[in-house]
Amino acid sequence: MNNIGVLMTCPMLEYLEKQLEARFKLFKAWNLSSSKPDFFKKHSNSIKAVVGDTTVGADAALIDSLPNLEIVASYSVGLDKIDLEKCKEKGINVTNTPDVLTDDVADLCIGLALAVLRKICVCDQFVKSGNWINGDLGLASKFSGKSVGIVGLGRIGSAIAKRSEAFNCHISYHSRSEKPNTNYKYYSNIVDLAANCQILIVACALTEETHHIVNRKVIDALGPKGILINIGRGAHVDEPELVSALLEGRLGGAGLDVFENEPDVPEELLALENVVLVPHVGSDTEETSKAMADLVISNLEAHFKGEALLTPVT
Amino acid sequence: MESIGVLMACPMNPYLEQELHKRFNLHRFWKVPEKSAFLTAHSNSIRAVVGNASAGADANLIEALPKLEIVASFSVGLDKIDLAKCKEKGIRVTNTPDVLTEDVADLAIALMLAVLRKLCESDRYVRSGKWKKGKYMLTTKFTGKRVGIIGLGRIGMAIAKRAEAFSCPISYHSRTEKPEAKYKYYPNVVELAANCDILVVACSLTEETRHIINRKVIDAMGPKGVLINVGRGPHVDEPELVSALVEGRLGGAGLDVFEHEPEVPEELFGLDNVVLLPHVGSGTVETRKAMADLVLGNLEAHFLKKPLLTPVV
Numbered sequence: 001m002n003n004i005g006v007l008m009t010c011p012m013l014e015y016l017e018k019q020l021e022a023r024f025k026l027f028k029a030w031n032l033s034s035s036k037p038d039f040f041k042k043h044s045n046s047i048k049a050v051v052g053d054t055t056v057g058a059d060a061a062l063i064d065s066l067p068n069l070e071i072v073a074s075y076s077v078g079l080d081k082i083d084l085e086k087c088k089e090k091g092i093n094v095t096n097t098p099d100v101l102t103d104d105v106a107d108l109c110i111g112l113a114l115a116v117l118r119k120i121c122v123c124d125q126f127v128k129s130g131n132w133i134n135g136d137l138g139l140a141s142k143f144s145g146k147s148v149g150i151v152g153l154g155r156i157g158s159a160i161a162k163r164s165e166a167f168n169c170h171i172s173y174h175s176r177s178e179k180p181n182t183n184y185k186y187y188s189n190i191v192d193l194a195a196n197c198q199i200l201i202v203a204c205a206l207t208e209e210t211h212h213i214v215n216r217k218v219i220d221a222l223g224p225k226g227i228l229i230n231i232g233r234g235a236h237v238d239e240p241e242l243v244s245a246l247l248e249g250r251l252g253g254a255g256l257d258v259f260e261n262e263p264d265v266p267e268e269l270l271a272l273e274n275v276v277l278v279p280h281v282g283s284d285t286e287e288t289s290k291a292m293a294d295l296v297i298s299n300l301e302a303h304f305k306g307e308a309l310l311t312p313v314t
Numbered sequence: 315m316e317s318i319g320v321l322m323a324c325p326m327n328p329y330l331e332q333e334l335h336k337r338f339n340l341h342r343f344w345k346v347p348e349k350s351a352f353l354t355a356h357s358n359s360i361r362a363v364v365g366n367a368s369a370g371a372d373a374n375l376i377e378a379l380p381k382l383e384i385v386a387s388f389s390v391g392l393d394k395i396d397l398a399k400c401k402e403k404g405i406r407v408t409n410t411p412d413v414l415t416e417d418v419a420d421l422a423i424a425l426m427l428a429v430l431r432k433l434c435e436s437d438r439y440v441r442s443g444k445w446k447k448g449k450y451m452l453t454t455k456f457t458g459k460r461v462g463i464i465g466l467g468r469i470g471m472a473i474a475k476r477a478e479a480f481s482c483p484i485s486y487h488s489r490t491e492k493p494e495a496k497y498k499y500y501p502n503v504v505e506l507a508a509n510c511d512i513l514v515v516a517c518s519l520t521e522e523t524r525h526i527i528n529r530k531v532i533d534a535m536g537p538k539g540v541l542i543n544v545g546r547g548p549h550v551d552e553p554e555l556v557s558a559l560v561e562g563r564l565g566g567a568g569l570d571v572f573e574h575e576p577e578v579p580e581e582l583f584g585l586d587n588v589v590l591l592p593h594v595g596s597g598t599v600e601t602r603k604a605m606a607d608l609v610l611g612n613l614e615a616h617f618l619k620k621p622l623l624t625p626v627v
Contacts, residue, residue, distance in 0.1 A: 103455065103457035103458070103480075103481070104455055104457070106457075107427060107431065107455070107456045107457055107480065108427075108431060110423075110427065111424070111427035111428065111431055111433050111456075112433075114420060114423065114424035114427065114428075115424065115427075115428065115433050115434075115437075118420065118421060118424055118594070118598070119594075120424050120425075120428050120433065120434065120589070120591070121428075121433065121434045121437045121438075123590075123591045123592055123594055124428070124434040124589050124590055124591065125434070125438075126592060127578055127583075127590040127591065127592050128582075128583045128590060130580075130583075132575075132576040132578065132592045133576050133577065136592060137592060137594070137597075139597050139598055139599045139602055140594065140597055140598050140599075141598055141599060141600070142416070142417055142420070142598040142599075142600040142601060143420045143424075144416035144417070144419075144420050145416065162479055163479045163480060165479065166475055166476045166478065166479030167416070167420065167476060168416070262445075263445040263446050264446070265440055265445070270440075270441045276433065276437050277437055277440040277441065278433065278436045278437055278440060278450075279436055279439060279440050279445040279449065279450045281431070281436055281450055281453070284449075284450070284452050284453065285431070285452055285453050285454055285455040286452045286453070286454060286455070287454070287455040288455055289452055
């Protein structure tokens with residue numbers, strides 16, 4: 001398969017790069033040997049696969065520029081950076097990396113909730129700056145027993161619910177349709193969910209419908225003691241609304257792994273003690289990134305051998 | 315009861331202080347300039363001491379208060395109280411179990427997640443603007459890691475229950491095996507340490523458990539092992555822990571307690587695999603109120619000659 005052209009859209013993981021180089025003819029979009037137009041003139045016909053991620057995927061323009069594109073293998077579970085319509089239209093296969101990253105993202109979600117409520121980062125900073133000898137910090141908020149509202153009860157949402165239950169949290173959720181076989185309370189609209197929980201968690205896919213699903217109304221319903229945790233996509237939240245709510249004390253706190261314009265983070269958040277901000281690390285562990293990379297490789301190999309794809313997106 | 319003298323050992327909670335002041339004749343020990351003179355002057359009127367994890371009732375204090383009837387601790391830990399002396403003199407002792415179990419267990423899990431996923435470090439990374447220059451490093455997965463718990467009491471069991479939801483295999487060491495617990499028992503700490511990825515201290519501090527985490531245990535944990543301490547600072551040989559972390563012989567640590575609080579070894583401040591908290595295990599608004607109410611409830615019960623709510627002695 002060493003003459004099959006594969007285009008990697010951006011740096012993601014060295015291990016994945018090396019594996020792709022060993023098996024295919026790898027082109028790195030961020031490190032082209034010639035200008036972009038020259039590159040495409042020379043190589044576009046030989047590129048049969050694109051490997052993208054949450055930063056750079058495969059939009060209509062890219063797909064149209066690669067006439068022999070057969071498969072887009074995403075190094076992510078989220079598909080918001082791929083023009084799925086166009087792929088369907090052209091019969092291009094799409095794969096992603098579900099399941100292998102579910103635990104890590106759910107773990108991060110709980111980590112963020114605990115960090116916000118128990119002021120973990122504030123406390124760590126307090127001790128490491130030598131301030132403890134001058135007196136204690138104020139009291140934090142209990143996590144166990146709080147009511148948790150999850151937007152999107154897919155693999156990740158369910159994993160978050162399972163973990164929260166061990167902390168005696170009451171679980172409720174909102175999704176496009178009610179899920180049978182759960183004991184969790186369903187809310188058909190997100191404002192009602194927000195009004196009835198203390199910790200609201202975004203864990204759904206980003207689509208046209210869920211863009212800015214957390215808006216002013218939802219933030220108002222969540223209220224001055226409410227906490228928002230976003231481990232979905234930055235675009236799920238109306239970021240300027242979120243920022244003013246936090247600054248004005250209309251929202252109790254937030255734990256955010258994603259932002260509308262990564263890696264830019266609203267400056268006003270940087271000074272707040274009731275927010276925890278992490279750089280889109282939901283699945284960024286050694287174990288999971290290797291598992292994701294292996295899944296990308298396996299999907300590509302299966303495709304080019306004419307075998308069944310492991311994790312196709314339908 | 316306003317004539318009953320109650321000695322509060324140190325500042326611990328404004329609400330508790332206020333309520334004690336309302337109901338009793340409250341003496342704030344930390345405001346007393348000449349402590350022995352004070353004790354002599356008030357030895358006949360002080361019938362209760364309210365202590366906590368920092369200051370309790372040692373033999374000297376007990377001896378100086380001949381009318382002492384009850385020591386009510388604003389903590390579940392009893393290491394600052396001379397229990398033998400209390401028993402000898404018929405002095406009742408109460409603590410605050412159960413109401414703080416969840417908070418301490420939550421904190422243990424928070425520390426595990428914060429250490430393995432480098433939450434505080436990556437939050438600092440974002441705040442310092444470094445994310446604009448490049449991605450943060452890969453960290454370590456928490457789900458599925460083997461968790462070893464020292465002490466399977468209320469807090470240890472609550473930690474186990476939470477860790478199980480993250481598919482962590484649980485094992486433990488305690489003075490005696492608990493057959494009702496379906497977790498693997500190790501009769502000694504070194505074996506437990508050698509067979510887990512994250513070792514949590516959740517037992518009470520006694521003469522036997524002082525420095526239960528020593529060089530041998532740290533060696534058994536190894537360069538990938540993570541220590542979580544939500545017990546007491548003296549459970550750990552602190553200098554040994556510090557050199558192991560500085561030299562990379564231990565993978566990381568999440569510590570809520572230290573041998574000489576509020577002093578913390580400065581060598582730990584620059585390590586990115588260490589999370590340090592200022593003894594906040596039960597430090598939530600909800601729990602401290604519940605603890606305060608329990609202290610007040612125990613004192614009232616005692617002086618009204620009713621059964622104590624949470625007696626130890």
